[in-house]
Amino acid sequence: MSGHSKWATTKHKKAVIDGRRAKSFAKLIKNIEVAAKMGGADLAGNPTLYDAVQKAKKTSVPNDNIDRAVKRGAGIGGEAVEYQTILYEGYGPNGVALMIECLTDNRNRAAAEVRTALSRNGGTLADPGSVAYNFHRKGVIVVSGEGADEDEVMLAALEAGAENVEPHAQGFEVVTDASELVPVRQALQDAGLDYDSADVEFVPSLKVEVDADTARKVFRLIDALEDSDDVQNVFSNFDLTAEVQAELEADD
Numbered sequence: 001m002s003g004h005s006k007w008a009t010t011k012h013k014k015a016v017i018d019g020r021r022a023k024s025f026a027k028l029i030k031n032i033e034v035a036a037k038m039g040g041a042d043l044a045g046n047p048t049l050y051d052a053v054q055k056a057k058k059t060s061v062p063n064d065n066i067d068r069a070v071k072r073g074a075g076i077g078g079e080a081v082e083y084q085t086i087l088y089e090g091y092g093p094n095g096v097a098l099m100i101e102c103l104t105d106n107r108n109r110a111a112a113e114v115r116t117a118l119s120r121n122g123g124t125l126a127d128p129g130s131v132a133y134n135f136h137r138k139g140v141i142v143v144s145g146e147g148a149d150e151d152e153v154m155l156a157a158l159e160a161g162a163e164n165v166e167p168h169a170q171g172f173e174v175v176t177d178a179s180e181l182v183p184v185r186q187a188l189q190d191a192g193l194d195y196d197s198a199d200v201e202f203v204p205s206l207k208v209e210v211d212a213d214t215a216r217k218v219f220r221l222i223d224a225l226e227d228s229d230d231v232q233n234v235f236s237n238f239d240l241t242a243e244v245q246a247e248l249e250a251d252d
Contacts, residue, residue: 036073
């Protein structure tokens, strides 16, 4: 889930990750398989695979699982994988915009599960283009806040071509053009700055603030979507004020 609201690592997100570790592992493995299929098994020559493997390791996916996924994706050992990327656009409660990214071996199943999750949780499918115009593909790097100085992060990132650096629940969020993700990530590493994730995401141009009640409904919808094995990522344009975040944090 990504709302770009600095909400991504609050206890709601932690509970989702803890409660769905197996599904989280499966989706990370799928990313590795696709990256290896597209660019080969050599991490040094396939930066997309490198980032997918690093993300899996940071989420404690066992190394044996990672190694097997790389081999399957690259077709080493006779195994092969075949996934389609499908993008759905939708609306959640109070018109919150959603971009739903699927990675599936069964297009009909993915479509049915997305429609069901939306219809049961106050959402609707949108016509192609009616939501996407507000989103752009961007590189998003989350830099760990431990031992990181904001000036140091900004200097390394902006000199390497990053567009923006903002405070994040985990440290700092660095936004780049999608094509600049790898060089900016490398520049941060060269500066001795650890990063938690580096992904190409759909980032909204315009965000909408929502109240706590709407946020709870949006989270339930996103949870339902992410419960599908075929749904890889859900991006949204909601934003939360500090007061709403505090109210949600107080929820049991």
